[in-house]
Amino acid sequence: xxxxxxxxxxxxxxxxxxxxxxxxxxxxxxxxxxxxxxxxxxxxxxxxxxxxxxxxxxxxxxxxxxxxxxxxxxxxxxxxxxxxxxxxxxxxxxxxxxxxxxxxxxxxxxxxxxxxxxxxxxxxxxxxxxxxxxxxxxxxxxxxxxxxxxxxxxxxxxxxxxxxxxxxxxxxxxxxxxxxxxxxxxxxxxxxxxxxxxxxxxxxxxxxxxxxxxxxxxxxxxxxxxxxxxxxxxxxxxxxxxxxxxxxxxxxxxxxxxx
Amino acid sequence: xxxxxxxxxxxxxxxxxxxxxxxxxxxxxxxxxxxxxxxxxxxxxxxxxxxxxxxxxxxxxxxxxxxxxxxxxxxxxxxxxxxxxxxxxxxxxxxxxxxxxxxxxxxxxxxxxxxxxxxxxxxxxxxxxxxxxxxxxxxxxxxxxxxxxxxxxxxxxxxxxxxxxxxxxxxxxxxxxxxxxxxxxxxxxxxxxxxxxxxxxxxxxxxxxxxxxxxxxxxxxxxxxxxxxxxxxxxxxxxxxxxxxxxxxxxxxxxxxxxxxxxxxx
Numbered sequence: 001x002x003x004x005x006x007x008x009x010x011x012x013x014x015x016x017x018x019x020x021x022x023x024x025x026x027x028x029x030x031x032x033x034x035x036x037x038x039x040x041x042x043x044x045x046x047x048x049x050x051x052x053x054x055x056x057x058x059x060x061x062x063x064x065x066x067x068x069x070x071x072x073x074x075x076x077x078x079x080x081x082x083x084x085x086x087x088x089x090x091x092x093x094x095x096x097x098x099x100x101x102x103x104x105x106x107x108x109x110x111x112x113x114x115x116x117x118x119x120x121x122x123x124x125x126x127x128x129x130x131x132x133x134x135x136x137x138x139x140x141x142x143x144x145x146x147x148x149x150x151x152x153x154x155x156x157x158x159x160x161x162x163x164x165x166x167x168x169x170x171x172x173x174x175x176x177x178x179x180x181x182x183x184x185x186x187x188x189x190x191x192x193x194x195x196x197x198x199x200x201x202x203x204x205x206x207x208x209x210x211x212x213x214x215x216x217x218x219x220x221x222x223x224x225x226x227x228x229x230x231x232x233x234x235x236x237x238x239x240x241x242x243x244x245x246x247x248x249x250x251x252x253x254x255x256x257x258x259x
Numbered sequence: 260x261x262x263x264x265x266x267x268x269x270x271x272x273x274x275x276x277x278x279x280x281x282x283x284x285x286x287x288x289x290x291x292x293x294x295x296x297x298x299x300x301x302x303x304x305x306x307x308x309x310x311x312x313x314x315x316x317x318x319x320x321x322x323x324x325x326x327x328x329x330x331x332x333x334x335x336x337x338x339x340x341x342x343x344x345x346x347x348x349x350x351x352x353x354x355x356x357x358x359x360x361x362x363x364x365x366x367x368x369x370x371x372x373x374x375x376x377x378x379x380x381x382x383x384x385x386x387x388x389x390x391x392x393x394x395x396x397x398x399x400x401x402x403x404x405x406x407x408x409x410x411x412x413x414x415x416x417x418x419x420x421x422x423x424x425x426x427x428x429x430x431x432x433x434x435x436x437x438x439x440x441x442x443x444x445x446x447x448x449x450x451x452x453x454x455x456x457x458x459x460x461x462x463x464x465x466x467x468x469x470x471x472x473x474x475x476x477x478x479x480x481x482x483x484x485x486x487x488x489x490x491x492x493x494x495x496x497x498x499x500x501x502x503x504x505x506x507x508x509x510x511x512x513x514x515x516x517x518x519x520x521x522x523x524x525x
Binding site: 087089134 | 422424425427428429430431432433434443446447449521522523524525
C-alpha cells in the first residue's frame with residue numbers, strides 16, 4: 001500500500017470569468033495538511049471550499065499560487081488524488097464490483113488482484129453482498145459507501161471528499177461518519193474533507209480549517225483534541241459545544257462583514 | 260374510494276393503470292377506427308374507388324403474399340432503409356459523441372449542420388437523381404441525408420448531458436483525457452443514443468417513401484405510385500399498413516436492444 005502524503009496549498013487564488021465581470025473565488029489561500037491527517041474545511045456556502053478541493057484534485061486550474069501533494073506540483077487530475085463527490089458519481093453502466101475495480105483496471109492490474117481489492121474494500125464498507133448490483137439499485141448512502149470503496153481501492157495518497165454526506169438523511173449521515181472514521185483508521189490515508197456542517201467537522205477532524213466567505217481565505221485553524229473513537233454523545237460534551245460555538249461565531253462574523 | 264368504478268379511478272393524473280385496462284383501451288381505439296372504416300365502406304357512403312373495404316384490403320394482401328410480390332417489395336424497401344440507416348448511424352454516433360464532448364468539434368460543425376438540418380430532404384431528390392441516378396444508391400442517399408444530421412444533433416445533445424462529475428470522478432481514478440469519450444461518454448450516453456436511433460429509424464421509413472415515389476422499380480412506395488395510376492386504392496392501403504407494421508417492429512426491436520445492451524438503465 002502506498003504511503004499517504006501531505007498537501008501544501010500556498011497563496012492560491014482562483015478567479016472566474018474575464019474582463020470586468022471576474023469573480024474572485026479564492027484570494028491568497030494557504031493551508032497545509034500532514035500525512036495521515038484528517039483535515040476538515042468548514043465554511044459558508046459559496047466560500048469556494050469545494051473549488052479548493054477541485055483545484056487540489058487538478059479538476060480546475062488555479063489562477064495563481066502553488067499546490068503540491070506528496071511533494072509533486074499539481075497539474076491536472078491524477079489517480080494519486082482520490083475524490084468522493086457530493087453528487088452520486090458511480091458509473092451507472094458498471095456493477096458495484098466493476099465500479100470498485102475501475103481504477104485498478106485503468107492501472108492495468110491483473111484480474112485476480114482486482115478481485116482481491118474489490119472483496120477487501122466492499123467488506124470495508126459493509127457491502128459485500130451487493131457486488132453484482134447496479135448503482136440504480138442502491139440507496140444514496142450505499143452509493144456513497146461504494147464511492148469511498150472505489151476511491152480507496154485505487155490506492156491514492158490523499159482522499160478528497162466534497163460534502164459526500166450532504167444529500168443524506170441525518171441517521172444515514174451519522175452511520176456514514178462512523179464508517180468513514182473506521183475506514184480511515186484502517187487505511188491511514190490523508191483525508192481532506194469539505195462540509196458546511198459544523199458538528200460533522202468536529203466529529204471527524206484532527207484539525208478544522210474555518211473558511212471566510214467569498215473571496216475564500218482560511219480564517220482560523222482549530223486542532224480538535226477529543227480522543228478517538230468519538231462516540232455519539234460527545235456532541236453533548238461542554239468542550240464540544242464550546243468549540244461548535246466558536247466556529248459558529250467565526251462563520252457568523254463573516255455574515256456581519258457582508259452586511 | 261371502493262365505490263367508484265375502475266374507470267373513474269383511472270382518471271387520476273399520473274396514476275398507473277392495470278395492463279388489462281391498457282390493452283383494452285388501446286384495442287378499443289383501434290376497433291373504433293376500423294368500425295368507422297367499415298361503416299363508411301360497407302355502408303356504401305364512400306365509393307370503393309377512393310376507400311376500399313377492409314375485406315378487400317385483406318384479400319389483396321392474401322393475393323400479393325401468395326404471388327410473393329408483397330415480400331419482394333417489402334424486402335426491397337427494408338433493404339434501402341437498413342443500408343441508409345446503418346451507414347448514417349455508423350458515422351453519426353461517434354461524430355455526435357465527439358461533437359457533444361469537445362467544444363471545438365461542435366464549433367466547427369454546428370453552423371453547417373444546423374443549416375442543412377432545416378433543408379427539406381425532398382428538395383435534394385432531384386439533385387441526387389442528377390448526381391447518382393435512380394438506382395438504390397439514390398434512395399439510400401435520401402435516407403442518409405434525411406437521418407444523419409438529425410442524429411448528429413441529438414447524439415451530441417446526449418453526450419453533452421453526461422454529468423461533469425461523472426467525468427471528473429473518472430479522471431481521479433486514472434482515466435486519461437484522450438480516452439474520455441471511449442471510457443465514459445460512450446457508455447454513459449448509450450441509453451440516450453439508442454433512444455435517438457429508435458426515433459430516427461422511424462424518420463428513415465418516412466424518407467423511404469419520398470425516395471421511392473420519385474425513382475424506383477421496386478419497394479412499397481413504388482407499388483403505391485403504380486397502384487395510384489390504376490386506381491388500386493387497396494394496394495396503397497396495404498403498402499401504408501406494411502410500413503406501419505415494419506415501423507412498429509423496428510421500434511420494438513430497439514426497445515429490446517436497449518434492455519439487452521443497457522440493462523442498468525431504467
